[in-house]
Amino acid sequence: MSRHYLIHLPHSGTYIPEEFMDDYLLPKDELTENIYEYCDIYTDELFGSFFDTFGGVKSEYSRLFFDPERFGDDNQEPMHKKYGLGWFYENAILTKKPLRKLYNKNIIRKYFDNHHKELNQKTEKKLDLYGKCTVIDCHSFSNRRYWFLDENLYLPDICIGFEDEHVDKELVSIIENEFKGYDVKINIPYEGSLVPTNYWRKDKRVKSVMIEINKKLYLESDNTTKSKSFNLIKEKLENILKKLLDK
Numbered sequence: 001m002s003r004h005y006l007i008h009l010p011h012s013g014t015y016i017p018e019e020f021m022d023d024y025l026l027p028k029d030e031l032t033e034n035i036y037e038y039c040d041i042y043t044d045e046l047f048g049s050f051f052d053t054f055g056g057v058k059s060e061y062s063r064l065f066f067d068p069e070r071f072g073d074d075n076q077e078p079m080h081k082k083y084g085l086g087w088f089y090e091n092a093i094l095t096k097k098p099l100r101k102l103y104n105k106n107i108i109r110k111y112f113d114n115h116h117k118e119l120n121q122k123t124e125k126k127l128d129l130y131g132k133c134t135v136i137d138c139h140s141f142s143n144r145r146y147w148f149l150d151e152n153l154y155l156p157d158i159c160i161g162f163e164d165e166h167v168d169k170e171l172v173s174i175i176e177n178e179f180k181g182y183d184v185k186i187n188i189p190y191e192g193s194l195v196p197t198n199y200w201r202k203d204k205r206v207k208s209v210m211i212e213i214n215k216k217l218y219l220e221s222d223n224t225t226k227s228k229s230f231n232l233i234k235e236k237l238e239n240i241l242k243k244l245l246d247k
Contacts, residue, residue, distance in 0.1 A: 002247045004130035006122055007047060007056030008137045008194060010068045010115075011040035015060045020108065023100040026092060035062045036224055038093045040140040046218070046234050047138040049241050054136075057119045064089055064099065066108055068115045069137075069194055083148040087112050096147045116197050123196040127205060134168045135208040137161070137193045142223060143216045153189050157182040157217055161193045161210035166200075168207035174243050175211060178236050182217075211237075 014035050016024075024031050044051070044058060051058060059068055070087040071077040080086025088108060092099045126133035141159070145151050158179045160172055176184055193210035195201075215223055218230040 002244055003054060004126050004132050004134055005050070005054040005244060006119075006126055006133055006135050007051045007054050007058075008119065008135050009040075009044050009047060009051065009056065009058040010137070010194070011038075011063050011139060012042070012044040012058065013060040014039050014062050016062050016065045020065065020104060023104055025098050025100055030092075030094075031064075034093045034099075035064055037142065037144075038063060040138075041215070041224060042218070042226065042230070043138050043140050043213075046140075046213070046230075046237055047136075049238050050136060050138070053241065053245070055122065056136075057115065057122060059115060061111065064093070066112045066115075068112060068119075072112060072116070072197070079148075085148065093146055119196045120198045123199060123206060127203075132205045133207070134171060135194060135196065135206070136171070137208060137210040139190075139210060140213045140215050140218075141190070143214055144223070154185070155189060155214060156185040157214050158184040159186075159188060159190050159210070159212035159214075160184065161187050161190050161212065162208065163192050163195070165204065166193070166195050166206060166208050168209055170247075171207075171209045171244075174240055175209070178240050178243075 026034065039062065067087050067089065070079060072087055074080045074086045077086040084090035088105050089099050090102065091097065123133050143155055145153055160175055162172065190210070190212055193208040195206055195208045199206040213233060218227055218233045219225060220227050
């Protein structure tokens with residue numbers, strides 16, 4: 001039974017610590033709308049069996065507090081340079097306007113660093129136990145096009161992302177086969193998959209594959225209510241899990 005997988009759920013959380021709420025410039029209702037719209041809502045449920053089986057790292061925090069999927073160095077992060085949406089978001093999501101005051105950025109950095117420290121430690125443990133580690137980076141995405149996205153951006157049903165240096169091709173094939181009949185694209189519209197920082201482009205024993213699910217497949221049009229198809233998508237993901245356990 002394969003146990004070298006490590007589950008990453010970076011965007012399923014909605015929590016912002018109370019001590020930082022006064023930093024935000026949006027009215028409470030508008031901030032809440034931004035948080036829930038940009039959250040990968042219910043991915044912790046959709047991929048819950050994966051997490052329970054293999055373990056991993058799950059952020060309870062809203063990505064409007066910090067985004068663990070961005071580069072920690074703002075100079076490396078194109079989303080920071082273009083839009084002010086690096087690991088520390090400076091702008092709102094639904095409307096182009098300032099999101100928050102910036103004076104606590106260095107304090108909030110410890111939350112970002114702790115997330116990656118845990119991810120590196122758990123990767124190291126998998127390598128020690130199994131000689132390899134494959135991160136499954138679990139996401140969903142809205143069928144809406146935000147102000148910082150090309151209005152013609154192609155949005156498939158399923159996006160599978162990876163970097164060639166760190167790809168687990170067998171896992172990619174398993175995902176593609178399970179979602180046969182859906183519109184599945186590779187690295188479109190989102191490219192790559194998070195590799196823990198200590199191993200990125202340094203250790204090919206560490207693989208990483210991102211699964212991005214269009215929210216229209218499991219949510220109503222409000223992007224917050226589960227649809228009748230929620231259990232179908234969860235079942236398909238659990239079929240993938242069974243295949244991984246049978247390897």
